[in-house]
Amino acid sequence: MKKLRHEIRDAIHGFVEFDNLERELIDSQPMQRLKHIHQLAMSYQVYPGATHRRFEHSLGVMELATRIFDSVFSHEEKISETVRERIGEYLQKETITYWRRIVRLAGLLHDVGHLPFSHASEKLLPKGWNHEKLTSEIIKKSAISKILKQEHSRIDINDIVDIATSFRKRKVTLSPWKTLLNEMITGNSFGADRMDYLLRDSLHAGVIYGRFDPFKLIEGLRIVIDSATDEIALGLEYNSIHCAEALLLARYFMYSQVYFHDVRKSYDMHLEEYLKKKLIKGHFPTDWKEIMKITDNEILVEMRVAAFNTKHKLHHYARRLLCRKHFKTVYEINPIHKTKCPTIFDDLLNSLKGEIQSENILTASEGPKFESNDFPVYIDENTIGRAKDLSEVIKKVPTIEFSLIFVEDGVREKAKRLIKDKIKKLFSGEG
Amino acid sequence: MDWRGHEIIVSVIRKLREHGSWAGKTHIIKTLYLLSATKRMKHIPFDFTLYKHGPYTFDVEDALAIMKSYGAIEEDDIMPGFYGERLKPGVNANFPQNFAKLTKEEQQEEQEAIEEICKLTGKKNVRELECLATAVWIFDQEKESNTDKIAKRVHELKPHISKQQAKQAYNEIKHFLHS
Numbered sequence: 001m002k003k004l005r006h007e008i009r010d011a012i013h014g015f016v017e018f019d020n021l022e023r024e025l026i027d028s029q030p031m032q033r034l035k036h037i038h039q040l041a042m043s044y045q046v047y048p049g050a051t052h053r054r055f056e057h058s059l060g061v062m063e064l065a066t067r068i069f070d071s072v073f074s075h076e077e078k079i080s081e082t083v084r085e086r087i088g089e090y091l092q093k094e095t096i097t098y099w100r101r102i103v104r105l106a107g108l109l110h111d112v113g114h115l116p117f118s119h120a121s122e123k124l125l126p127k128g129w130n131h132e133k134l135t136s137e138i139i140k141k142s143a144i145s146k147i148l149k150q151e152h153s154r155i156d157i158n159d160i161v162d163i164a165t166s167f168r169k170r171k172v173t174l175s176p177w178k179t180l181l182n183e184m185i186t187g188n189s190f191g192a193d194r195m196d197y198l199l200r201d202s203l204h205a206g207v208i209y210g211r212f213d214p215f216k217l218i219e220g221l222r223i224v225i226d227s228a229t230d231e232i233a234l235g236l237e238y239n240s241i242h243c244a245e246a247l248l249l250a251r252y253f254m255y256s257q258v259y260f261h262d263v264r265k266s267y268d269m270h271l272e273e274y275l276k277k278k279l280i281k282g283h284f285p286t287d288w289k290e291i292m293k294i295t296d297n298e299i300l301v302e303m304r305v306a307a308f309n310t311k312h313k314l315h316h317y318a319r320r321l322l323c324r325k326h327f328k329t330v331y332e333i334n335p336i337h338k339t340k341c342p343t344i345f346d347d348l349l350n351s352l353k354g355e356i357q358s359e360n361i362l363t364a365s366e367g368p369k370f371e372s373n374d375f376p377v378y379i380d381e382n383t384i385g386r387a388k389d390l391s392e393v394i395k396k397v398p399t400i401e402f403s404l405i406f407v408e409d410g411v412r413e414k415a416k417r418l419i420k421d422k423i424k425k426l427f428s429g430e431g
Numbered sequence: 432m433d434w435r436g437h438e439i440i441v442s443v444i445r446k447l448r449e450h451g452s453w454a455g456k457t458h459i460i461k462t463l464y465l466l467s468a469t470k471r472m473k474h475i476p477f478d479f480t481l482y483k484h485g486p487y488t489f490d491v492e493d494a495l496a497i498m499k500s501y502g503a504i505e506e507d508d509i510m511p512g513f514y515g516e517r518l519k520p521g522v523n524a525n526f527p528q529n530f531a532k533l534t535k536e537e538q539q540e541e542q543e544a545i546e547e548i549c550k551l552t553g554k555k556n557v558r559e560l561e562c563l564a565t566a567v568w569i570f571d572q573e574k575e576s577n578t579d580k581i582a583k584r585v586h587e588l589k590p591h592i593s594k595q596q597a598k599q600a601y602n603e604i605k606h607f608l609h610s
Contacts, residue, residue, distance in 0.1 A: 173483050228515065228557075229484070230591070335500070342501035342526050343432075368500045370492030374515070388516070389509065399496055 010056060012199050016063045021147070022108060026059075028143045029292065030112045034058055036295035040201060040259075041120035042267040042321065047205040047258065054111050054118065057196055061185065064192035064214065065107035068184045069100055071218045072234070078222045080381055086232050087223070090177055099181060101155070105148075106164035106185050107192055112138045115284055116296045120268040124275055124283045132165040137288040139164065176231045180223065183234045189244060189375040189387075190221060190234055198250050201258060209253035217243035224384050226376045235376035235384065245393040248373050255400040262329040265364040266406050270326055273362075274303065274317040327362050327406035330415040341426050345403045351422045352405065352415055360408040361415075367401030434530035436476045436494050437503055439463070439545075441524050444504060446545045448519065450553030454507075455515040457484070460491050461560040462545075462552045468571040469607040471544035485561040485589075486568045503527060551604065559600070562592045566601040570608055578602065 006023050007015040018026065025031060034054035043050040072078065073096055079087075090096060113134030115121045122131060138144060139161050148155050159178075166186040167174050174182060185192050195214055202210025220240025226233035236244055258264070276282045278299075285291065306318035319325050337344050345365070352361055373394050377385045387394045407415040443462050447454040464486040467475035477488040495518070498504045502523035506516050533541065552560060565588060569581045578601055585597035 168489075171480060171482075171489070338500060339502045339523065342503075342523060346432075368493075368496040370489075370496045395509075399500060401500060 008059060010059055010063070011052075011203060012060055012196070013063045016059045018062070018108075022062075022104065024147050025105070025108060025144060028147060030138050030142050030144055031055065031058065031108070033292060033295055034111065034114070036297045037114050037116060037118060038296050039118060039197070040205070040264075041117040042271060043205065043258070043261075043264045045267050045321075045324070045326075046261055046263045047207070050201065050205045050258075052200060052204045054114055057200055058108055058111050060196035060200060061110055061192045062104050062107035064195050064218070065103050065184050066100070067218050068190065068192055068221060068234075069103045069181075071221050072184075072223055073100075080224075082225055083223045083232060086225070087177060098154070102159045102163055103181055103184060105155070105160050106181075109139055109144060109160060110135065110164040110185055110193060112142075112144065113288070113291070115291065116294050116299050117271060120271050121275055121284070123272060124279065126283055126286060129286050130169065132169050134286070134288060134291055135165055136161045136170075138292070141288060142292065180232050180234060187234060188371060189248075189373065190217065190236070194251065195247070198247070198254055202250070202254060205258050207254075207258060209257055210250045212246035212250045213243050216240055217247060222378055224376045224378050227384050228376070228386065233376050235378050236387070238377050238379045238385070238390065241377060241387065241391055241394075244375070244387065245391055248394060248397045252397055252400060256402075260366065260400070260402045262332060262402075262404055262406075263326065265402070265404055266326045266329065266362070267321065269362045269364050269406065270317065270320045274314060274321060275299070277314055277317055278302070325409070327360075328409055328412050329404055330407050330412060331405040331419050333401075333403040337423070344423075344426065345405075347426060348419055348422055349405060352407070352418055355418055356407065356411050356415060360411050362406040363404065364406070365401075365403040368399040369401075371399065373397055432497070433476055433494065434527040435474075435532075436490070437498050437527035438531055439466075439472070439475065439541075440491070440494060440498065441503060441520055441527060442542065442545050443549065444518050445520055445524075446549035447553050450549050452549070452553035454518050456492070456495065456518075457515065457557050457560060458552060458555075459495075459518070460488055461485070461564045462548055463488070463491060464564050465548050465552065465567060465604070465607075466544060468567045469548070469604070471548060471607065472541055481565070481568055481572070481588075484557070485565040501526070547607070558592075561589065562596055563600040563604060565589060565592070566597055567604060567608065570601070576609075578605070 005017055005019060007017045010016045037054040039052050039054055039057055040050045084091070090099060113131045115125070115131060140157055145157055148157055162174055162178050163181045163185060167179065167182050183191065198210040199214065202208065217240060220237040220243065222235060222237060223232055224235035226235070303318045303322060306312040306314040307322040309315060331348055333345050341347065349363060374386055374388045377387055377390050379385055440459060443459055444454050447458055447462065452458050463475055463477060464479050466472045467479065477490040479486045479488045495504065502521040503526060504518050504524065505521040507519040509517055555563065562585065565585050566581050569575050569584045573584065575581050575584065578598055581601050582594040582597035585592055586594045
């Protein structure tokens with residue numbers, strides 16, 4: 001007899017179960033390709049354990065998204081009358097089963113459009129493209145779409161795309177129902193994507209910053225009417241707010257200590273340089289069929305050849321990445337410098353460029369970006385508060401940003417001296 | 432760095448607060464949109480789109496985060512029961528002006544325009560701002576100037592806004608659009 005349920009043992013969530021349709025999708029080429037895309041690009045050059053791939057993250061997101069869905073919808077007492085009035089039509093058995101299926105598939109497929117080395121190479125897509133857009137293309141056009149159409153014509157593929165990819169990044173408006181389900185996957189505060197990557201990345205990087213209690217957090221989720229927008233939203237019970245505080249702090253620490261680690265960013269910049277030289281016209285194609293053919297593996301093999309062949313046109317770039325010849329950090333912006341002189345980063349960079357050849361200098365900057373950590377909090381049937389009103393911790397979680405200047409090792413001391421002198425001049429009013 | 436955008440945002444926050452406004456993100460965005468759509472200011476460096484709660488710009492969200500990071504604006508104390516952060520000029524509020532390229536006359540005109548619009552938007556609640564800005568969007572983007580048709584269209588797009596509310600909102604701002 002054909003087995004109806006299958007399972008894979010996952011390092012974070014234990015057994016992740018799935019059915020035949022999901023198995024077929026997991027076995028499809030777009031999903032299997034994710035086994036060859038590093039979740040954290042070349043972070044393994046800094047954290048040797050961080051060699052995990054997008055594939056297991058995708059399984060993890062499916063698992064967590066399901067737990068969130070079940071926590072919210074499987075307990076009658078968690079759905080108040082006012083909420084029921086708004087979403088009653090979706091709570092019929094057949095309908096809710098359909099949407100549970102969609103949420104699971106959205107979680108599973110949410111990253112199929114990632115380029116090699118994940119986010120580190122995303123800047124090398126032409127304007128207007130990102131991995132979300134590629135994900136949408138691949139779900140709609142690849143073997144995934146065939147599997148969904150042939151076997152289960154009742155599934156609307158657009159529903160999966162709407163739930164799987166950030167509606168904010170796609171700049172589209174979804175119905176309140178779809179917005180709610182999309183939040184379960186992509187949400188800033190309780191999205192399964194964020195929960196999984198924090199837990200998984202911290203485990204593999206070997207740091208403890210990314211840890212929080214996902215069980216208690218998910219148990220505390222419920223649908224509320226958000227008083228700020230008068231729409232249904234994913235909210236948290238007041239007695240679980242500490243779990244959300246832990247998650248937001250975990251995210252802050254993971255960004256400052258792992259994702260934005262200066263050496264890691266230096267590798268990202270060298271990787272970008274290398275790929276720019278390697279790719280035709282300096283960017284990735286946008287044809288999903290072409291993207292399907294490339295993973296980290298193909299690029300690393302060629303990079304290795306280039307690194308050890310002095311005549312290879314990419315030798316110079318490849319050895320930076322594979323022979324640990326990366327540029328070294330000489331300046332990292334900090335809040336005191338920035339407040340004293342908001343243009344300090346550009347001032348220092350310009351000053352360096354006057355004295356050091358520009359090919360020996362690299363910069364990396366990101367943020368600060370708007371990130372609302374606010375969410376509705378269920379206190380009782382008549383009282384829905386806001387996280388920022390109720391938690392001093394959530395109110396004060398710092399914004400994530402970095403700006404770094406790197407230079408070639410041979411000019412490091414000179415660059416440091418120049419920076420020191422320039423800062424002295426700027427702060428004494430001479431600069 | 433878009434210093435010009437930052438300079439305008441600081442001016443808007445100052446004026447909104449003078450008019451007793453909450454001066455939160457929604458007030459700032461809708462005010463900027465109205466300044467742009469009413470052509471009260473020559474160039475507002477933000478792209479607007481019709482989003483969930485009326486005209487919106489993602490650019491301002493990021494600009495606010497950057498401005499906070501170097502002290503051009505700060506979060507003010509919030510009051511329980513009000514939603515979202517409340518903003519005020521920060522220690523470096525005047526810094527973007529170092530890059531200003533406007534003449535004194537242009538600056539004067541700009542301040543007058545900001546004063547006019549902030550007077551209108553300052554004390555409105557989020558729902559009223561949504562209604563007002565959406566009505567202007569229909570006028571500006573869909574090139575509709577008939578009050579009844581604008582009200583009908585606003586109601587179509589935002590069923591929670593009645594035609595009467597949309598009509599009232601449009602009448603309030605109509606003279607800015609046709610002057």
